[in-house]
Structure formats: C-alpha cells, structure tokens
Amino acid sequence: MNFTDDLIAQSLSHICKSSGENIKNFKIIKESPISHPIPQKYNKDKLVLLPINPNSSFVYWEITDKTLEKFGIDPKNVQLSFKLLDAANHEIGEFSSSLTIGNYYINHKSGHKSGHKSLHVKLFLNLCNKLEYISSSNIIGAQQNTPKSMRDDLIYTSTLLGGK
Amino acid sequence: MIKGYWIPILHSHLPFVKHPQHENFLEERWLFEAITECYIPLLQRLKKLEEEEIEFALTVSVTPPLAEMLDDEHLMQKYENYLKNLIELGEKELIRTKNSDSYNVAKFYLDFFTRTKEFFEGFLDRKILNGYRYFYDKNVLEIITCGATHGFLPLLSVNEQAVRAQIKVAVESHKKHFNKAPKGIWLPECAYYDSLDAILKSYGIEFFILDAHGLLYATPTPKNGVYAPIVTPNKVAVFAREHKSSKQIWSSKEGYPGDFSYRDFYRDIGYDLDFEYIKDYINPDGIRIFTGFKYYKITGKSDYKEIYDPSAALQKTIEHAQNFHFNTEVQINKVCSMMDRLPVVVSPYDAELFGHWWFEGPEFLYNMFKEISKHKVIKSITPLQYLNMYPQNQEAVPHPSSWGDKGYFDVWLNHSNDWIYRHLHEMADTMCYYADKYYNANEHQTKVLNQMTRELLLAQSSDWAFLMSTQTAAEYSTARTKEHIYNFFKLVDMLENNYFNEKFFTDIAKKNSIFDFLDFRVYSNHSSQ
Numbered sequence: 001m002n003f004t005d006d007l008i009a010q011s012l013s014h015i016c017k018s019s020g021e022n023i024k025n026f027k028i029i030k031e032s033p034i035s036h037p038i039p040q041k042y043n044k045d046k047l048v049l050l051p052i053n054p055n056s057s058f059v060y061w062e063i064t065d066k067t068l069e070k071f072g073i074d075p076k077n078v079q080l081s082f083k084l085l086d087a088a089n090h091e092i093g094e095f096s097s098s099l100t101i102g103n104y105y106i107n108h109k110s111g112h113k114s115g116h117k118s119l120h121v122k123l124f125l126n127l128c129n130k131l132e133y134i135s136s137s138n139i140i141g142a143q144q145n146t147p148k149s150m151r152d153d154l155i156y157t158s159t160l161l162g163g164k
Numbered sequence: 165m166i167k168g169y170w171i172p173i174l175h176s177h178l179p180f181v182k183h184p185q186h187e188n189f190l191e192e193r194w195l196f197e198a199i200t201e202c203y204i205p206l207l208q209r210l211k212k213l214e215e216e217e218i219e220f221a222l223t224v225s226v227t228p229p230l231a232e233m234l235d236d237e238h239l240m241q242k243y244e245n246y247l248k249n250l251i252e253l254g255e256k257e258l259i260r261t262k263n264s265d266s267y268n269v270a271k272f273y274l275d276f277f278t279r280t281k282e283f284f285e286g287f288l289d290r291k292i293l294n295g296y297r298y299f300y301d302k303n304v305l306e307i308i309t310c311g312a313t314h315g316f317l318p319l320l321s322v323n324e325q326a327v328r329a330q331i332k333v334a335v336e337s338h339k340k341h342f343n344k345a346p347k348g349i350w351l352p353e354c355a356y357y358d359s360l361d362a363i364l365k366s367y368g369i370e371f372f373i374l375d376a377h378g379l380l381y382a383t384p385t386p387k388n389g390v391y392a393p394i395v396t397p398n399k400v401a402v403f404a405r406e407h408k409s410s411k412q413i414w415s416s417k418e419g420y421p422g423d424f425s426y427r428d429f430y431r432d433i434g435y436d437l438d439f440e441y442i443k444d445y446i447n448p449d450g451i452r453i454f455t456g457f458k459y460y461k462i463t464g465k466s467d468y469k470e471i472y473d474p475s476a477a478l479q480k481t482i483e484h485a486q487n488f489h490f491n492t493e494v495q496i497n498k499v500c501s502m503m504d505r506l507p508v509v510v511s512p513y514d515a516e517l518f519g520h521w522w523f524e525g526p527e528f529l530y531n532m533f534k535e536i537s538k539h540k541v542i543k544s545i546t547p548l549q550y551l552n553m554y555p556q557n558q559e560a561v562p563h564p565s566s567w568g569d570k571g572y573f574d575v576w577l578n579h580s581n582d583w584i585y586r587h588l589h590e591m592a593d594t595m596c597y598y599a600d601k602y603y604n605a606n607e608h609q610t611k612v613l614n615q616m617t618r619e620l621l622l623a624q625s626s627d628w629a630f631l632m633s634t635q636t637a638a639e640y641s642t643a644r645t646k647e648h649i650y651n652f653f654k655l656v657d658m659l660e661n662n663y664f665n666e667k668f669f670t671d672i673a674k675k676n677s678i679f680d681f682l683d684f685r686v687y688s689n690h691s692s693q
C-alpha cells in the first residue's frame with residue numbers, strides 16, 4: 001500500500017508563523033562618517049538572470065559603450081530588447097529598455113507549471129526595428145508553486161538583529 | 165518501545181561584527197546578548213543533563229562567522245566587560261528594588277549573570293567554543309557547519325567558484341575550531357538550488373536540511389513525506405523540517421513562547437528607567453537599548469504587565485515540554501503505520517530563539533530531553549545516527565527553496581537589496597581572475613589577495629540582504645556591504661598599480677580579521693576540485 005499522499009498531507013497540514021512579530025526596531029548608530037563610494041559601473045558587458053520565486057525573476061545588465069560603438073549606436077540613444085526564453089528557446093515574455101545599465105523584475109507564470117524546466121534571457125539591440133543579438137544570460141531552473149496551506153506567513157526574524 | 169525519532173537542530177549564527185576602533189559598538193552586542201542568553205544557557209543545560217545522566221542528542225550549527233567571533237580575543241575581552249557591567253548593574257538593581265515587587269526578580273538576574281560568569285570562567289575557561297567541543301567530542305552534540313559567511317548560495321551561484329569558496333572555507337573553519345571535518349551543513353537560509361549537492365559532496369558533506377517543500381517537491385516525490393530523508397543523485401542525504409513541531413515553538417499566536425507566564429521581551433529597564441540612573445548601561449551616546457533586565461511577564465495581550473515570576477515560568481517549561489512530547493508522539497503514531505521504518509521528526513530552529521526571544525527556551529529543551537528519557541517512546545538522535553540506522557534512502561532531486569518568507573528567494577532579492585548582486589558577482593569574477601593571475605603570488609601580494617577574499621566573503625553574508633529587506637539595521641547592513649565592496653576594489657587597485665597603503669590595509673585587516681587561515685587560491689580555478 002502506498003501511503004505517500006497521506007504522509008505528504010501530514011507533512012503539509014500545519015501553518016507556521018513567526019514568533020518574532022511585533023519586535024521593537026533597534027535604533028542604529030552610524031559607525032563613522034566615512035563614506036565608502038562603490039563603482040557605479042564596471043565597463044563590462046553583463047546580463048545576469050536570478051530566480052526569485054516560481055512567478056518572478058530578476059535580471060540586471062550592463063552594456064558597454066565599446067559594444068554599442070561596434071554597432072554604431074549612440075550610448076545616449078539606445079533601445080534594448082530582452083526576451084525571456086525556455087530551454088527550447090521558446091519565447092515566454094519580453095521587455096525593452098533604453099538604459100545601458102539597469103535591472104528588471106520579470107513576472108511570469110510558474111515556469112514549472114507551464115512546463116518550462118529552465119529559463120534564460122537574450123539581449124538584443126533594436127536597430128530600426130531589426131533585432132541584433134548581443135548576449136545571453138545564465139540559465140536558471142524553474143521553481144514550483146508552494147501550497148499556501150504550508151507556507152503561509154512562515155517567517156522568523158531574529159530579535160537579536162532587531163527583527164520585527 | 166521506541167516508536168520514532170526526533171532530530172532537534174539549532175542553527176546558531178550571527179554575522180561577523182567587529183569594530184576594534186570603538187570601545188562600545190551597538191551591533192557587537194548581538195554577540196554578547198546571544199552568548200549570555202542563548203549559548204551559555206544551552207551549554208549549562210547540556211552539562212546539567214550530563215550530570216544527571218540523562219541521554220540526549222542535539223544537532224547544532226555553529227556558523228564559521230560565529231565560531232570566529234567566539235574565538236576572537238578582542239571580542240571576548242569586550243564580552244568580559246559586558247558581563248562585568250551586567251553584574252554591576254545587577255548589584256545596583258538589588259538596592260533600587262529593595263522594597264518593591266521587583267526585588268526577587270532583581271535577585272534572580274544578579275544570580276543569573278553571576279552564574280553565567282562562573283560558567284564562562286570555569287567550565288568554559290573563557291572560551292565558549294570549549295563547551296561545544298566538549299559535547300561534540302562526547303558524540304552527544306553533532307556540530308554542523310554552514311556557508312563560510314552565510315552567503316545565500318542560489319544567488320551567488322552564477323559564479324560556481326563563489327559557492328565552492330563558501331563551502332570550502334566553511335569546512336576549513338570547522339576543522340580549525342572543532343578539530344574535525346563537518347559531516348553536515350546547515351545551508352545558509354536553508355537555500356538550495358539544482359546541483360548544489362555535487363559541490364557539497366566534493367567537500368565531504370553527508371547531509372543537509374531543507375524546509376519541507378524543498379523535499380516534498382523533490383523529483384520523484386518522496387514516498388515518506390518529511391518523515392524520512394531522501395538522498396540526492398550525488399549521495400548527500402536531505403532531511404526536511406516537520407511543520408507541526410515547528411509551529412508549536414515558532415508560532416506567535418499558538419507557540420509556547422507567547423505563554424503569559426513567560427518573560428516579556430519588550431519591557432526592559434534600558435527603556436523604562438530614568439536616564440540618569442541607566443545612562444552608564446545603555447549606549448554611550450545616550451541611545452536606549454535592551455539591557456537584559458526585564459521585570460515583567462507577558463501577562464496578557466494588553467500593555468498591562470505583572471511582575472515576572474521565574475519559578476512559575478520554569479514550571480511552565482515542564483508543562484510545555486510534556487505537551488510537545490505528547491504532540492510529537494501523536495504525530496509519530498499517526499504516520500508510523502504508513503511507513504516501512506520508524507519515522508523521524510526534524511525540528512530546526514534558530515538557536516537565538518531559545519533564550520533571547522524565548523528566555524525560558526533553554527530550560528524547555530532541557531525538560532524536553534528529560535521527558536524523552538522518562539517515556540522512552542521517542543528517541544532524540546542526530547541526522548548521522550539516523551543515517552547509520554537507515555543507510556538506504558529514496559533517491560530524489562531536491563527542489564530549489566529556502567526557509568524564508570514565501571519559501572523561495574524573495575527575502576534576499578527584492579527592491580530593497582537587489583543592488584548588491586551586481587557588485588557581489590563582479591567581485592567574485594574579479595577574485596577568480598586575480599586568484600589565477602597571481603596563483604604564485606609573493607608574500608606581499610598574498611596578503612592583499614587574502615584580504616580581498618575576506619572582504620568578498622564578508623560582503624556575501626546573507627544577513628545584510630536580509631536586514632535590508634526587513635528594514636531592521638538596514639543602515640548598518642548597507643554601510644557594511646558598501647564598505648566591503650569599497651575595500652575590495654581598493655585592494656584590487658593596490659595590486660594592479662603595485663602600491664601598498666599600509667594604514668588602510670592595517671585598519672581593515674584588524675577589523676575584518678575573519679579566517680586567519682584563508683588562502684585566496686580558494687577562488688582559483690586550479691583548486692576548484
């Protein structure tokens with residue numbers, strides 16, 4: 001006899017909730033007036049896709065002036081097109097941007113439910129309505145949706161770190 | 165007759181915070197409070213169990229940054245001062261409360277802090293890790309490791325070497341502090357991504373823990389739910405959190421810590437008393453903070469609070485341990501008839517929950533082990549002991565997941581903290597490049613490259629993204645992240661342009677002094693296997 005379903009149901013049937021609710025916030029002292037400026041850009045072409053949850057991903061990019069120059073594009077007048085694709089290169093969604101350094105949150109249906117096992121993004125330059133391929137992102141795996149009954153409000157915030 | 169097993173797991177972690185340029189630094193108190201309220205009380209209870217010959221088995225992660233801080237001379241000196249101040253305040257409190265209802269509680273605190281000091285100086289010989297090593301060597305405590313700086317591995321994995329470095333340095337840190345290699349790992353934030361098991365396996369890790377859905381959504385579906393581990397294709401065992409046992413302790417509404425008899429967390433003399441009286445025991449710049457002297461019990465849901473009664477609260481931990489034991493037994497009874505083996509209930513918690521938020525938590529654990537010993541229907545074990553009994557487990561591929569809010573990566577990647585990843589990834593790529601380029605570096609270059617590695621690892625700590633996300637200590641977390649990015653690229657500049665800024669280097673090396681054994685080649689592709 002297979003009891004898997006019952007065991008899964010037992011595994012799922014309760015909701016956890018944080019014990020750390022309503023904790024007072026800590027007041028913070030500044031360590032010192034020293035500021036630590038960080039790079040605004042790295043002058044490298046980059047396109048990175050990061051998974052967030054079954055329904056959204058985050059992509060960030062940087063396109064260098066050097067790359068744009070190769071296509072004779074003025075960096076101040078750029079049209080970039082991004083396509084979200086599955087493992088078989090089927091298009092799932094797209095967006096565009098005029099920023100050479102930027103990021104974007106991609107909302108998509110649960111990749112796993114839609115049969116997409118992995119996702120990646122391709123970046124194109126939009127040249128007079130003609131798309132010129134520039135680069136592809138890393139590939140990420142698709143995630144499943146989690147049953148609400150299991151995960152609802154499951155969060156713990158450490159009171160030591162001033163959690164609330 | 166044993167009907168099933170219970171694997172309690174405490175995840176002990178704090179980010180590396182050390183500010184030697186300041187005599188008092190607010191965020192350093194995170195460590196001091198945790199030592200006083202969580203780590204020492206836990207070790208005291210384990211010692212008591214040992215003295216009473218009560219059998220127990222507990223799994224505890226001691227993360228590398230925590231171990232490094234607990235082993236840091238500067239921080240431990242500050243801790244001794246912290247404890248001294250608490251005892252001094254305790255003595256003042258006895259006088260202040262002499263004719264009031266609070267007097268007995270004041271006596272309780274003075275006794276509590278005095279006993280803490282005695283334990284610290286006596287059994288622990290001023291080294292907290294001595295306590296962990298003592299029980300680890302007796303095989304009643306299984307200490308597992310974590311990411312080197314608690315880096316959120318799925319979001320670092322665009323550079324595999326970054327993940328490898330987190331694991332390899334963690335294993336080395338564990339060996340340094342505990343004289344043996346870790347068998348298990350607490351993945352930072354229980355965060356898993358596809359194929360991470362291969363990297364874990366390559367560094368000798370035999371098991372890790374996921375939240376329930378990380379296992380329940382495994383492929384194929386595990387036939388025993390969360391009541392037995394699975395084994396990944398790379399032969400690493402995966403245990404999963406059982407939610408019923410979690411709920412009883414973590415739930416803000418139904419959990420034990422919310423019982424009206426327990427100590428109220430919020431009411432603290434650091435906020436309640438006159439400034440003139442308390443000013444020497446709060447932050448030197450006048451910011452009021454929690455002192456640890458809390459005189460009230462939770463009492464009810466309103467602001468009305470009654471005086472805390474430590475004896476009644478301790479009695480309540482016995483009732484709650486009995487209740488927890490009863491519920492666990494019921495749960496085990498429910499599922500054991502469906503399984504071809506004895507079920508295991510895995511209960512992971514933040515170690516800092518026990519003692520800090522839930523002041524009586526360590527006593528609850530002590531009583532829980534006593535209950536188990538009394539009834540002998542449940543046996544507390546470690547994951548390794550389970551695997552020794554059941555070496556054959558269903559093979560399945562775990563599902564990417566975390567134990568954070570909503571179960572995936574939202575907490576560590578959202579509008580509040582997304583800016584960090586561009587820098588973390590660039591730093592990791594840059595580190596790989598220089599680790600290869602300077603593989604045979606001279607002594608001077610090696611110093612710079614090792615410090616670059618420290619700055620990168622410290623920037624990767626998932627705590628900063630988490631705190632930005634929860635808007636708690638967000639300013640400090642942002643400043644820390646920027647500082648490590650800045651330091652890293654300043655060191656790159658020194659390397660590239662062949663100069664050495666002695667003052668800058670000395671300052672950051674003293675402050676960000678984690679992992680004295682570190683070798684930058686951990687980032688080299690030559691050492692990736």
